[in-house]
Amino acid sequence: MAFRKRNIALSRAPASTDATDPSSHLPAAAPPPPTLIPGVRPSPIDGRPTTSTGTPSLDGILAGHAGLPLGSSLLIEENGTTDYAGALLRFCAAEGVVQGQQVHVVGMGEVWGRELPGISEDHGGSSRRAGKERAEKMKIAWRYEGLGQFESSRGAPSPSRTAGQGDGAMEEVSIFCHTFDLAKRLTLPTGTAINYIAVPPSATASPSALPQILQSLQKQLASSPENTVHRLVIPSLLSPALYPASAANPSSILQFLHGLRALLRQYSTQLTAIITLPITLFPRSTGLVRWMEILSDGVFELSPFPYSHVQALAQSAGTTKDEDRPQGMFAVHKLPVFHEKGGGGGADDLGEDMAFTLSRRKFVIAKFSLPPLEGDTEAQEQAVREAAGGSAMPKKADLEF
Known part of the structure; x- marks a missing residue:
């Protein structure tokens, strides 16, 4: 008795195919793999393309996407006269230059580009x-x-690695x-040019000053290949030192953000934007700033500590020598999630207080907790063990039955 395989499923050929054509019975060719773009990877949440902001801790809190989704914008607000938000912008621009992406800087000159941090x-x-x-x-x-x-050995294809x-x-x-080092300077590769978009001075400013920025950006997007990623960096939006007074009118700045949002949606796989706003001059209690937050996909707020508070944290009993002292509070007001498409996650810990620390080589965003009191010896020992990476030893009373 002859043996025959019985686990082969019978299939009927489609009616549109020609039975006499031998090529009609061949399996369909697999679609070509997608083109890999440097610095871009799919989101683990919904697969949308994402790129890094240049700060790993900031990538980790962006709604679980592990990066900034393309076609979205971030608005970073900062209190006081410090420039911690400017460090985030420099990390973002340096990451774009290293990845070979096109970086557009608004309101700054070549001096700002020469101060980008170098690779550690x-x-x-x-x-x-x-x-x-x-x-x-x-x-x-x-x-x-x-x-x-x-x-x-049976003739099935096996994975192989290319020699060399x-x-x-x-x-x-x-x-x-x-990983970048603020003490070093990034050497721009040959042929890499940062597009500096100038803001018209106040003496020659017109109501079309901000739309000219969008027109310049749209020309760059239309003339570039489809696999080119663009990063728009806008430091200190509406600052009197960079923008005319007419730019702060709601009819001007809101129209600008509406146009930018339209470009982000049109080029949803090519464009991202990061904007900083000095809320000391434009408080969040005003309706203008609230509308600016609505037109942004992600909104964060930096509140640096006073110098006396930083010194108190450094001299507290709960800190260790190698521990990074927080320099301010980091608040999350909005995350870049497309509500009409759903998705987004990883925001379970965002309800807790968070703080940021800027050092020479990194910008870290982590949970914030007050150090133990001076007289609490047990809490101080526990803090030292946790900072050293060890676990707390059980007491003798806990081991006795």
């Missing part, structure tokens, strides 16, 4: 270590290796967010 020296070593760890975790177990050899493709080359392609 230990970034390459840390990325290589991380790449080796990922390679070790992704190794196939020995019993599955034999299965792969058995399939390849080392780990270093793969890591350079897979880097999503670089």
